[in-house]
Amino acid sequence: MTKLSNLIGNGYRSVRYPTLLISCVFIVILLLIYLLWPVYAIEVSRDGDILKTFIVPNNSEAYIDYTHSVEKTPVRDVIEIKSNLIFLLKRTEYSSFGAGLPTDNLGDFKVVNGIFINSGINQELSSISLRVGRIANHSLGLEDGRQLYLKDYVDGGTLVIIRPVSVTRLQAFFIEKED
DSSP states (O other): OOOHHHHHOTTOHHHHOHHHHHHHHHHHHHHHHHHHSEEEEEEEEETTEEEEEEEEOTTOEEEEEEEOTTTOOEEEEEEEEOTTSOEEEEEEEESOOOTTSOOSOSSEEEEETTEEEEEEEEEEESOEEEEOOTTTOOEEEETTSOEEEGGGTSOTTOEEEEEEEEEEHHHHHHHHHHO
């Protein structure tokens, strides 16, 4: 009777080096898991076309800044990106009272250095529909200082949708290369 090893031959590497093969497969599986693991992002789109995507850490803040059309003063809405792909409207900051500005206290109200802060709103939003103002100069700012002026991408009066999304680390790598 002939030995099995003689039939396979001495050059058959999976028999000679099974630990190496198993280790390589394990490393490839770990790499695939890492590359396909989800990360959080904010997507700005118009009519289904994605204008810009920002990779953001979970529970980080984003800001929608604009100039109020009547009062001509700055307004900032502060939102947080939650792990369940929901925005949480945390607070609104503004520097004057007038038409279209909050008059009800939805949470905690305070004045800091002449800025009115209405915090503790905690309203969950799956997306934010925003009609880009012709005068307002709407922008989306991120905690790390990145800023997107919406009029650089669309004309005034255009409806844009801002929403939290999940992308893979591999997609995030290519998204960050575009910035």
